[in-house]
Amino acid sequence: MKKNLMTVLIMALVFVNVVLSAVIMITLVPAAKKTNELVATVCSAVELELKSGKTYNVSTIPIEQTDVVNLTGENEQTFTLRDSGDNKQHYVVATVSVTLNKEDSDYVDKQPLIADRIDLLKEIVGNTFLRYTLEDIKSDDGQKEARDEMLEQMRELFDSDFMVAVNFSAVNYQ
Numbered sequence: 001m002k003k004n005l006m007t008v009l010i011m012a013l014v015f016v017n018v019v020l021s022a023v024i025m026i027t028l029v030p031a032a033k034k035t036n037e038l039v040a041t042v043c044s045a046v047e048l049e050l051k052s053g054k055t056y057n058v059s060t061i062p063i064e065q066t067d068v069v070n071l072t073g074e075n076e077q078t079f080t081l082r083d084s085g086d087n088k089q090h091y092v093v094a095t096v097s098v099t100l101n102k103e104d105s106d107y108v109d110k111q112p113l114i115a116d117r118i119d120l121l122k123e124i125v126g127n128t129f130l131r132y133t134l135e136d137i138k139s140d141d142g143q144k145e146a147r148d149e150m151l152e153q154m155r156e157l158f159d160s161d162f163m164v165a166v167n168f169s170a171v172n173y174q
Helices: 002-046 118-129 134-138 140-158
Strands: 066-070 077-080 091-101 163-173
Touching (some): 134 140, 134 163
Antiparallel strands (some): 077 091
């Protein structure tokens, strides 16, 4: 008899659980749908994009799809580094270039503008190097951080993601 009573009690609790779950579903699903519709309406009114901007990883782009623009010309250029506390002025001498994605929709329109804005791009490079000490820029993490910072500022300048990497070559430190 105890087993039957326990079985009836368990069945009653299962039934109550199912009923309460159904009530919750009936009340919350329409409210969630209305909230989603409201958010979509507000986003469309403010003209917000729900998708994030496109970004490229230079390692995933085929080499024939890239173009390299040398910012420092044929010669290396000297950039001043931030004082590291040793009361000596340090410099980095490097050739700086930018890798472009030729298949990006902005490439045709914005690539010709690079020649006119080469001084602005050099200024971005120089100002970025000024934020790093000799020890920072010698480390792999410091160079990667500096490249990423330069790339982000250049993308902001051109309002486009057709630039996919900033490259340093022939780097010497003093």
